[in-house]
Amino acid sequence: MRRALWMLSLSGLLLSVAPQLPLRAGSLGDALEPSTQAQIKLARDLKQAGAIFYGAWWCTHCFHQKNLFGTEGGRELPYVECASDEAGKERCREAGVRAFPTWMLGEKRKEGVMTLEELRAWAGL
Numbered sequence: 001m002r003r004a005l006w007m008l009s010l011s012g013l014l015l016s017v018a019p020q021l022p023l024r025a026g027s028l029g030d031a032l033e034p035s036t037q038a039q040i041k042l043a044r045d046l047k048q049a050g051a052i053f054y055g056a057w058w059c060t061h062c063f064h065q066k067n068l069f070g071t072e073g074g075r076e077l078p079y080v081e082c083a084s085d086e087a088g089k090e091r092c093r094e095a096g097v098r099a100f101p102t103w104m105l106g107e108k109r110k111e112g113v114m115t116l117e118e119l120r121a122w123a124g125l
Helices: 001-019 037-049 060-067 069-078 086-095 115-122
Strands: 051-053 079-081 102-105 108-111
Touching: 037 069, 037 115, 051 060, 060 069, 069 079, 079 086, 102 115
Parallel strands: 051 079
Antiparallel strands: 051 102, 102 108
16 A cells, blocks of 8 residues: 555656656657757767767756756757667666766766766767
């Protein structure tokens, strides 16, 4: 009985938050603000360096991470969706992704949201 009440409470919480999220199944959605040139450049530099951003369409932290890059920069990110299809799920399993967001660059791994400055330093850019 307790588990059922807990699940019902969690479902209610998710439903109360969901309308505020600009997410749709299978996509993180676009960031809310236009990008600066610096945001776009960092996204492109991360991609060129070989960094990969693993996330899930329902993950609010992933959306927050993407939103730090603005609309255009967010579209440039080297993003792998881990929750919408089998190909993405398999890529995430192979990469050993355990939490969202996860950033990987070669052997380097970082879990959780990072600021743009933290990402730049982590990637050595």
